[in-house]
Amino acid sequence: MPATKSLCAGDAELAASPVAEAIGVSKRFGASQALRDVSVAIPPGDSRALVGRNGAGKSTLVGVLTGLLAPDAGQVRFGGEDAPSRADRRSWRERVACVYQKSTVIPTLTVAENLFLNAQPTTGGLIAWAALRRQARRVLEEWGLEVDVDADAEWLSVEQRQIVEIARALLQGTRFIILDEPTAQLEAREVTRLFERIARLQQGGVTFLYISHHLEEIYEVCRSVTVLRDGAVVTHAPLDEMPKDRVVAAMVGDALREDGGRRRHGRPATAAAPMLEVRDLSIPGGADHISFRVAVGETVGLAGLAGSGKEEVGDAIAGLVVPSGGEIRVGGAALRPGQVADAQRKGVGYVPRDRHRRGMVPQLSLAENLTLTITERLGPAGLVWPAERERQAARLVRSLEIVAASTEQTIAELSGGNQQKAVMGRALASEPKVLVVLHPMQGVDIASKAALFAILENARAAGAAVLIVSDDLDELVGCDRVLVMFRGRLVAEFGAEWRDHELVAAIEGVAGGD
Amino acid sequence: MATEASEISQPGMADALRRRASTFRFRELTLLPAIAIAILAGALISDAFLTTNNFLNILQQSSELSVLVIAEALILIAGKFDLSLESTVGLPPMLAAWLIVSDTTFGGSGVGLNVWLAILILFATGALIGFVNGFLVVRLRLNAFIVTLAMLILLRGVTLGITNGKTLFDLPSEFLYLGSGKWLGVPVSIWIAGFLYLLVGLFLRYHRAGRAIYAVGGNPEAARAAGIRVERLIWTLYVVGGLLAALAGLMLTGRIASVVASQGQNMIFYVFAAAVIGGISLNGGRGRLLGALTGVLLLGILQNVLTLSQIAAFWIDAAYGLIILVSLILARVTGGRSREA
Numbered sequence: 080m081p082a083t084k085s086l087c088a089g090d091a092e093l094a095a096s097p098v099a100e101a102i103g104v105s106k107r108f109g110a111s112q113a114l115r116d117v118s119v120a121i122p123p124g125d126s127r128a129l130v131g132r133n134g135a136g137k138s139t140l141v142g143v144l145t146g147l148l149a150p151d152a153g154q155v156r157f158g159g160e161d162a163p164s165r166a167d168r169r170s171w172r173e174r175v176a177c178v179y180q181k182s183t184v185i186p187t188l189t190v191a192e193n194l195f196l197n198a199q200p201t202t203g204g205l206i207a208w209a210a211l212r213r214q215a216r217r218v219l220e221e222w223g224l225e226v227d228v229d230a231d232a233e234w235l236s237v238e239q240r241q242i243v244e245i246a247r248a249l250l251q252g253t254r255f256i257i258l259d260e261p262t263a264q265l266e267a268r269e270v271t272r273l274f275e276r277i278a279r280l281q282q283g284g285v286t287f288l289y290i291s292h293h294l295e296e297i298y299e300v301c302r303s304v305t306v307l308r309d310g311a312v313v314t315h316a317p318l319d320e321m322p323k324d325r326v327v328a329a330m331v332g333d334a335l336r337e338d339g340g341r342r343r344h345g346r347p348a349t350a351a352a353p354m355l356e357v358r359d360l361s362i363p364g365g366a367d368h369i370s371f372r373v374a375v376g377e378t379v380g381l382a383g384l385a386g387s388g389k390e391e392v393g394d395a396i397a398g399l400v401v402p403s404g405g406e407i408r409v410g411g412a413a414l415r416p417g418q419v420a421d422a423q424r425k426g427v428g429y430v431p432r433d434r435h436r437r438g439m440v441p442q443l444s445l446a447e448n449l450t451l452t453i454t455e456r457l458g459p460a461g462l463v464w465p466a467e468r469e470r471q472a473a474r475l476v477r478s479l480e481i482v483a484a485s486t487e488q489t490i491a492e493l494s495g496g497n498q499q500k501a502v503m504g505r506a507l508a509s510e511p512k513v514l515v516v517l518h519p520m521q522g523v524d525i526a527s528k529a530a531l532f533a534i535l536e537n538a539r540a541a542g543a544a545v546l547i548v549s550d551d552l553d554e555l556v557g558c559d560r561v562l563v564m565f566r567g568r569l570v571a572e573f574g575a576e577w578r579d580h581e582l583v584a585a586i587e588g589v590a591g592g593d
Numbered sequence: 594m595a596t597e598a599s600e601i602s603q604p605g606m607a608d609a610l611r612r613r614a615s616t617f618r619f620r621e622l623t624l625l626p627a628i629a630i631a632i633l634a635g636a637l638i639s640d641a642f643l644t645t646n647n648f649l650n651i652l653q654q655s656s657e658l659s660v661l662v663i664a665e666a667l668i669l670i671a672g673k674f675d676l677s678l679e680s681t682v683g684l685p686p687m688l689a690a691w692l693i694v695s696d697t698t699f700g701g702s703g704v705g706l707n708v709w710l711a712i713l714i715l716f717a718t719g720a721l722i723g724f725v726n727g728f729l730v731v732r733l734r735l736n737a738f739i740v741t742l743a744m745l746i747l748l749r750g751v752t753l754g755i756t757n758g759k760t761l762f763d764l765p766s767e768f769l770y771l772g773s774g775k776w777l778g779v780p781v782s783i784w785i786a787g788f789l790y791l792l793v794g795l796f797l798r799y800h801r802a803g804r805a806i807y808a809v810g811g812n813p814e815a816a817r818a819a820g821i822r823v824e825r826l827i828w829t830l831y832v833v834g835g836l837l838a839a840l841a842g843l844m845l846t847g848r849i850a851s852v853v854a855s856q857g858q859n860m861i862f863y864v865f866a867a868a869v870i871g872g873i874s875l876n877g878g879r880g881r882l883l884g885a886l887t888g889v890l891l892l893g894i895l896q897n898v899l900t901l902s903q904i905a906a907f908w909i910d911a912a913y914g915l916i917i918l919v920s921l922i923l924a925r926v927t928g929g930r931s932r933e934a
Contacts, residue, residue, distance in 0.1 A: 168820040183818055185811035187878035188804075196808055196819040197801060205799040 096159030098123045098255045098286045099144060099175060104153035106139050113139040114310045116153070121255070126277070126287040128297035128318070131307035131330055137290055140307065141257055144288070146171040157255070176248030177257040180264070184243055186233030191215035193232050194247050218250050223279055237264040241273070249285070256280075257288040262296060264433075264521070266385035267550055267586065274299055294323050306330055330525070354544035355513045357392070360405035365391030367567040368405070373513070373544035378535070380555040381548045382586050383564035390432060392564070393515045393548040397429035398422035409513050423452060428511030428543075430503050432518045438502035441491035445483050446472035448490045448501055453508045475504040479534055496527025503534055514538050517548045532557060550586055552579055624870060624887040627920045628894060635898040642901055649779060653848065655893035656782035657682070657841040659886065661864045662871075663793050664837035666885045667830050669868060670797070672810035672877025673730060674737040675831065678864065680748035681722050681838035682857025686846045687752045689715040690761040693768065700759030708765045716839050722748065723835025727828035745861070753854045762851035771840075772847020782844045789837075794882040806830065810877025866917050867892050891920060 097120040106114040114136045121127050131137050142148035144155060146165050155162040163170035184193045192199070194215045199206045215228040224242045226235070235243065241261055248256050258277075262270045277287060277300055289301050297304060297318065304321055306313040306329040313329045314321075353372035360369040365388040373379045383389040394400040396407055401417030408414070415421040422429075431437035439448050449472045450457060457471065458464040472486040479500045483493055490501055499519070506514060516535065520528050536557065539545045547554055555561050563571040563585040571585040635642035661678055668675045689711040694701025706714075722744070729740045766773075774781040797803035808816040809823050817823050838857075846852050871888025873880030895916055899909045 168818070172818075172820065183812070183815040185808045185815050185878065187811035187874075188807055192804065196816070197805060197821050198819075199801055199804060201801065205795075206801065206804065208799075 097121050097156075098125075098158060099288070100156040100159075101140065101144060101150075102154050102156065104140070104143055104150045104155070106136075106143060106148060106150050108139075112310050114143070114150070117307070117310070117312050118153075119305055119312065119315070121286060121288060123254075123286055124281070124284065125303060126281055126289060126301045128301035128304040129288055129290045129307065130294070130297065130304060130326060135307040135330070136310040137307055138259075139310075141177055141259060141288075141290070144257065145175055145177045172248075173252050175255050175257065176244075176251070176253040177259060178241055178244045178248075178261060179259050182240055184232040184235070184240055186231070188232055189228065190226055190230050190232055190235070190243055191228040193243055194218065194228075194250055196247070198251070215246075219246055222246065222249060222276075222283070224276065238269045238273070242276070245276075245280070249280075254284055255286045255288070257290070259290045261289075262291065267583070268384060270296070294326055297326075298323070327525070354410055355396070355546065356406075356408040356411075357396070358406045358408070360392065360395060360402050360407065362388065362391045362395055362400055362402045362567075365400070365567060366395070366402075366564070369564070369567075369569055370405075371562055371569065373546055375542050375544060376539055377560075378539050378545040378547065378558045380558035380561035381546055381564065382550050382555060382561055382582065384550060384586060387564040387586075388567040389548050389550075389564045390517055393429075393517050393546065396422065396513070396515050396546070397427055399429075423509060426509075426512030428452075428506035428509060428514045430506045430514070430516040430519060432521070432548075434498055434502045438505070439490050439498060442489060444487045445476070445481070445490050445493065445501055446486035449475050449486075449504045449508055452505055471508065475508055478537075479504045479507075480530055494527075496523045496530070499523050499527065499531060500534065503531065507534070507538060510541075511538075511543060514543045514545045515548065516545065518551065518554070519547065519549070520551065520554050528553075552582065555582070622887070623872070623923075624884070624891050624920065627923050628887065628891050631891060631894045631898055635894065635901065638898060638903075639901040642898065647897065649783070651890075651893045651897045652783045652786075653780045654896070655889050656780070656786040657845045657848070658860065658863055658867065658892070659786045659889040660789060660837050660841040660844065661860060662867050662885050662889050663789055663882065664834040664841075665861075665864045666868050666873050666880065666882060667793070667797075667806065668834050669873050669875060670810045670877060670880055671806045671827055671830050672813065673827055673830070674741055675726060675834050676738070676741040676861050677722065677726060677744035677748060678741075678834060678838040679857040679859070679861040680745045680752065681719055681835055682842040682845060682860060683752045683852075683855070684722070684748045684842075685715040685718040685839040686842040686852045686856065687755055687761070687854065688718055690764055690768070690846070690852045691755050693764060694761055699763070700756035700761055708767045712768065712843070715843060716836060719835040719837075719839025719842075720832050721835070722838075723832035724828075726835070727831035730831065731824045731828045749858070752856070756854065758854045760851050760853045764846070764851070768843075769847040769850055772844045773850065774847075782848065785840075785844065790882055790886055797882060802826070807878055810874075810879070812878070863892055870917065870920050892917070 100118075100120045102118050104114055104117045105112070117136070117140060119127075119129075119140070129137055129140070139148065143150050146155070146162065146168070149165055157174040162174070165171075185196065188196075191212045195211055200210045200214060201207060202210075212228055218224075219226060219228065219242075222245075224246050226239045226242050226246075232240070232243065245256060261273060265273060274296075277289075281287065287300070289297060291297055301318055303315065303317045304326060305315050306326060308330060352375055354375045354377075355373040357372070358370050360366050367388070369388075369392055371379070381389045381392060391400055395402050395416075396414070398414065398417055398419035398421060406413055407416075409422075409425045409427055412425050414425060414427070435441075440451070446468055450468050453471065454463055455461070457467045469486060475481070476483065476486060481493075481497050481500045481504065483497060490498060493501065503516070503519070506516075514535070519531055519535065523531065535545055535547070547558060549555055559575050561573045561577055561582060562569055563573070563582070565586070573582060573585075632643075641647055661682065664678055665675060689706075691700070691702045692704050692706040692714065693708055693711045695703055695705035697703045726737075726741055726744055729735045729744075730737045771781055771785065776784055797806065805816065805821045805826055808819065808821055809826055813823050842857060845856060867888035868880070868885050869875060869888070870891065871880070871886065872884035873888075895913060899912055904912055
């Protein structure tokens with residue numbers, strides 16, 4: 080179904096040939112049709128948002144546009160010319176660059192060298208290191224990108240890594256850049272800086288295709304939007320003609336629900352016994368004498384910028400970080416500092432921030448991943464009965480509504496949302512008394528988000544003390560209280576009725592709360 | 594620049610960057626204290642240690658190992674493995690010598706092949722072994738560790754089989770030249786090893802293909818995206834590794850003036866020890882040839898010191914192993930970076 084209702088209004092005035100164009104592209108993986116007859120044209124100077132739920136075909140379209148996937152039908156054109164042969168990576172890289180969520184820098188090389196990878200300036204066949212560093216510095220300055228060219232890439236923050244990847248694209252002469260969820264791992268201030276950078280690059284004539292789950296963002300950064308659903312284009316439109324609810328409606332395909340009514344109105348500050356007690360907790364380079372309590376059946380948010388120490392506090396409760404002082408008690412029992420097994424035994428469930436790094440073992444099956452925290456319950460004397468594992472895993476799959484072909488499927492094959500559910504399931508498998516959740520909705524589509532919120536709410540209703548560590552207001556909205564950390568200290572506390580601007584101000588350290 | 598970086602990163606990060614920048618230049622030299630201690634110990638143990646002859650002796654005895662370390666370092670930096678190098682030190686010289694020796698009663702083939710043709714076959718065999726390794730690892734995507742382990746066993750078996758375990762000697766002087774000749778009073782094998790270190794070291798630092806090896810070892814997917822032909826590069830490195838191992842075999846044959854069926858056996862342990870204490874990462878993408886060279890020198894000096902010392906011969910290996918462990922710890926403490934990671 081050629082759903083190209085209309086190209087963007089601006090197109091007509093802009094130069095005739097689009098910077099990049101997919102024409103009637105279809106792509107099938109086994110049984111699933113990832114793209115059907117997708118046509119997208121991005122005129123020069125445009126910044127196009129590409130939105131759609133997980134599995135709508137965004138990644139596949141990016142793969143086709145970057146030449147990493149061969150379409151089954153249809154073609155890709157750049158500047159009105161046919162795309163180069165897929166083997167000719169160099170030509171592709173001159174036309175299009177993609178900054179993925181996954182790093183494509185070489186960690187063991189310096190920033191400067193990463194910028195010129197496989198294209199180093201040479202004199203007489205030998206690499207001219209001084210010139211290489213000089214040129215790298217110049218390019219970064221020219222585009223107003225700040226990063227040390229001599230730093231080894233493995234030490235870069237996510238933000239700096241993105242800068243390097245963007246700069247590398249610019250260096251190769253690419254003026255069409257695809258950003259795949261660039262803000263997913265950035266804190267609020269970094270996001271602002273990223274947007275400033277994008278604006279600057281746009282003025283310099285760079286065209287963007289911007290993929291994001293955060294609809295607010297695309298209104299800040301993009302001029303037009305393409306919505307994909309089930310592998311087909313639902314609509315193209317300039318964003319000023321597309322209010323947010325219409326974009327969401329196009330993505331979801333039916334009417335939307337506003338915020339799910341998750342905000343807790345006027346529930347009194349709980350009198351229930353504290354389940355989690357953090358007293359005078361100090362962590363080198365992280366927290367400074369932090370004290371708070373979370374009661375049975377209470378959800379508390381711990382907000383703050385990246386580097387505010389909020390994640391260190393979460394990690395310390397899970398036993399992953401050894402505090403330098405203070406005490407953590409779960410149900411009255413003090414945790415042995417830095418002992419994950421002890422924390423688990425005493426009832427701490429933990430959902431890490433980066434599921435790929437800490438949350439799951441990609442080669443193992445869904446069942447094994449789910450039961451990783453409760454192997455001692457799967458049989459006597461350390462034995463693991465497959466039948467018991469299967470029973471426990473099936474129970475979790477059912478209660479969390481994880482979509483998988485079977486529990487024996489490797490977890491790496493699941494979609495992002497289902498992986499995140501499984502990581503939560505792993506934490507919930509032991510029926511924890513305290514559930515510590517870091518950035519639970521990162522890189523997860525809207526439908527899965529609702530399911531994940533429901534899971535957290537169920538755990539709370541069952542009597543767990545839930546601590547949500549996040550700076551995403553959306554993730555904090557269901558909390559009974561929100562604590563704010565700034566530079567290692569607790570600076571503010573809000574009830575359930577916080578207002579966005581107040582909370583953000585506290586997070587940014589602009590003003591204290593009540 | 595560091596201050597600019599700190600503006601957009603956490604303070605801890607900026608510190609780490611600065612720390613990194615300051616240790617960067619000296620990382621290759623972390624073994625120097627260990628080498629100094631070994632030399633000091635040698636001087637105390639024996640008067641014969643601090644002599645030109647003894648040092649030339651150490652260098653010559655290390656030369657084959659050092660060539661093998663170059664081969665392994667190239668493959669390790671690219672993120673792969675080659676255990677079979679030690680058997681490649683044995684088989685090509687054995688095959689070549691077998692073709693040369695005309696007397697079948699001493700284990701020869703009776704062919705009496707021309708010595709230059711035999712040397713050509715020697716290198717061709719080394720390259721072929723590397724090519725097969727590359728094929729199995731790159732094309733069939735078998736695990737490099739297990740492929741080259743199987744190859745190590747297979748090639749050693751063939752080496753034994755060719756002459757039923759006999760040692761071949763009475764070889765033409767041309768065949769032995771690399772291990773026995775001298776230029777300006779210094780054994781040829783030392784010149785060769787030194788030249789190779791310079792050449793390959795510069796190549797790794799100053800040639801795009803050299804940098805591509807680091808890129809492939811650091812992040813193969815990113816390297817591929819940058820237009821580097823990852824598979825071809827790795828395959829080529831296996832062939833180069835086979836060639837260098839064959840060269841090391843020829844040098845070793847020349848030095849001991851014969852080919853034994855066990856030529857090169859157990860060398861791979863020392864190859865890995867030297868490479869790793871010299872800062873070559875087993876995970877790929879990191880390490881320099883200069884560091885690897887200090888690793889080889891440390892092992893060579895230690896071997897010599899232990900031989901000169903009064904330690905009972907049966908305990909030398911134990912002492913050697915212990916000292917390698919200590920130098921790993923020392924390198925970790927002084928270098929501040931883990932050697933295995």
